[in-house]
Amino acid sequence: MISVSHSQFFPKVGDRVETIDTPAVVVDLDLVDANVSKLFALFKAKKKAVRPHLKTVKCPEFAQMFLSAGAIGVCVAKVSEAEVLAAAGIEDILITTEIAGDLKIKRFINLLRNHPKVKIVVDNIEAAKALDAEAQSARVKPSVLIELNVGQNRCGVEPGDPALRLAQSIGKLDSLELVGVQGYEGHLQHVHDRKERERLCREAINKLVDTVKLLEQNGISIKIVTTGGTGTSEFCSEFAAVTEVQPGSFAFMDVDYRNAIGTSYANALTIVSTVISKPAPNRVVIDAGLKSLSTDSGNAEVQGMKGIAYTPGGDEHGILQIDSASIPLKIGDRVHMIPSHIDTTINLHDFYICHRKGILERIWNISARGKVQ
Amino acid sequence: MISVSHSQFFPKVGDRVETIDTPAVVVDLDLVDANVSKLFALFKAKKKAVRPHLKTVKCPEFAQMFLSAGAIGVCVAKVSEAEVLAAAGIEDILITTEIAGDLKIKRFINLLRNHPKVKIVVDNIEAAKALDAEAQSARVKPSVLIELNVGQNRCGVEPGDPALRLAQSIGKLDSLELVGVQGYEGHLQHVHDRKERERLCREAINKLVDTVKLLEQNGISIKIVTTGGTGTSEFCSEFAAVTEVQPGSFAFMDVDYRNAIGTSYANALTIVSTVISKPAPNRVVIDAGLKSLSTDSGNAEVQGMKGIAYTPGGDEHGILQIDSASIPLKIGDRVHMIPSHIDTTINLHDFYICHRKGILERIWNISARGKVQ
Secondary structure (H helix, E strand, O other): OOOHHHHHHOOOOOOEHHHOOOOEEEEEHHHHHHHHHHHHHHHHHOOOEEOOEOOOOOOHHHHHHHHHOOOOOEEEOOHHHHHHHHHOOOOOEEEOOOOOOHHHHHHHHHHHHHOOOOEEEEOOHHHHHHHHHHHHHHOOOOEEEEEEOOOOOOOOEOOOHHHHHHHHHHHOOOOOEEEEEEEOOHHHOOOOOHHHHHHHHHHHHHHHHHHHHHHHHOOOOOOEEEEOOOOOHHHHOOOOOOOEEOOOHHHOOOHHHHHHHOOOOOOOEEEEEEEEEEEEOOEEEEOOOOOOOOOEOEOOEEOOOOOOEEEEOOOOOEEEEOOOOOOOOOOOOEEEEEOOOHHHHHOOOOEEEEEEOOEEEEEEEOOOOOOOO | OOOHHHHHHOOOOOOEHHHOOOOEEEEEHHHHHHHHHHHHHHHHHOOOEEOOEOOOOOOHHHHHHHHHOOOOOEEEOOHHHHHHHHHOOOOOEEEOOOOOOHHHHHHHHHHHHHOOOOEEEEOOHHHHHHHHHHHHHHOOOOEEEEEEOOOOOOOOEOOOHHHHHHHHHHHOOOOOEEEEEEEOOHHHOOOOOHHHHHHHHHHHHHHHHHHHHHHHHOOOOOOEEEEOOOOOHHHHOOOOOOOEEOOOHHHOOOHHHHHHHOOOOOOOEEEEEEEEEEEEOOEEEEOOOOOOOOOEOEOOEEOOOOOOEEEEOOOOOEEEEOOOOOOOOOOOOEEEEEOOOHHHHHOOOOEEEEEEOOEEEEEEEOOOOOOOO
């Protein structure tokens, strides 16, 4: 990743954050520690397991931090992400997205040969049969979870009878072991009103637990009932049938989550950027544009500066504007940007600069970045 | 990039595109060749040099293709991109974005020691002085271009007297050589009406050429007058004073550019994706979401399928929906998605799968991906 020509400019442990090159992903480890402690204490008190979703951090070192804090395993979205984490020694991995296609199924089954605790979701019997056939020929027995549509209308079999029929059909396959059910109320994570979010979440999770009950009434044992994101896990954990929650963004947070759920988890990650131009008193241009800050959930914010609006000014430019007064920034000054959507912003970058009180402590590759396969 | 655990699933030259794992970036080299030939023939006829902007392709191999076709050099947006291209043997590189900050300036000057033809833009005398000081201590003499604000209101000194004063001030600095002026009418690239785009472009470029004239009347020799994107280069090239154009997206195109300028350049790049779920007759879910297709310029389109709308369904899911009829896709089927914005979509991925007539011919790393510094 680091070519010889500029390795001398790459940050080193002990450097000060305010001297590193920009744009860069800066993580305050003290704040991450606090977020992690808070979340694990909450679910320990509620007697629920935590399986953090690594689609946010994309990094084995942060995964190990979660496991040390008490996580029972991790979630990822893709087989290629699971490969990175398994190679780093993490075994209990749930892939939360369905797969299809001969090569992908072979790739998943191949991963299982040495990492049998990798699990995956299914929502369709034809896909399950394809998985079963490949598993049989490789002599492995994948653990699968049925994904249930609890209202997000993305993937997932419908609750109740359709789920029961799928579970019964999977039960007839020799090489798949049905171990659980996954629901994910992704559409509710950013409902701003807490009471409304809780009410809608209860509706969604009732579909999940009612279906689990139906399966068990029909003699199908369900060990894992997994659901919940950063915005809903607290509510999901009130249901006795739910065995584990899957939050991910709590570690770093972002503007979108802060607007929805407040500041109980701290914003622990920023993109540090430099002012490269000041063409007008009320407008400066920074070196962080669409390639440094994702925009799928709105625009990033400037940390610690009220009333200054950021808009992307192209791939590599960001424009900071203030309505009337002169903006209190000059060329060469640095700003810390709070991402609007943490997952997709991290996905743009190659490494984390982790510090405590401004002194670099760790530089971690975002090893699962771009692992979309 | 390719870990041992899954290298057997990585595509190889000679494979068929329709068997590779998804999501993946697929490039039709025949169409790229046609786009490149068409563009270079156009500007050869107009007697203008072409300096393609590599913020689109981010890849030395495509840069070499442009140079073979007659490009006089290339543009990049960042110093870290220039490092990648210089390491690959490309010498005449214009960095089209201002830089600031001690470390960044040192990094740029360091690159110049072995690659003296790397050039950069400036729009402010204080920034120019900082560059000059570092150049002086390193005993190099960077070539700089003044960036002019021709209406985009991003970076750039104002046309006319402010630009003249900046040029005169730069002239007094010992270690900078002022070689040109850059204008970039980025705000006009996607004006849909061709006549209106041409009219507005003429207004913008008049500011550029009038300023060049003013500098020359004041005894300042300007060798390079550079401007123009895929949507405007044709109009820019009508001005005698313009010496070169900077198009980039023409090589691959995207939905946003096609909607603006039509299909004279072919769509040569798609993201191939697999249907992973069909929860309803009129809705399927594909494995390409926010981490595979950028959304800053709207949503991607399904190639060759009219009336089917794509919306991202999260980081790793894409939802294809049709209003009434059943969607003619089943689990495991593949679709080719046309990116809405090519630069930011490529920036999500690590390699190009390049084919002719469906047979893999080249697999090229997107080596300058994520080089935002």
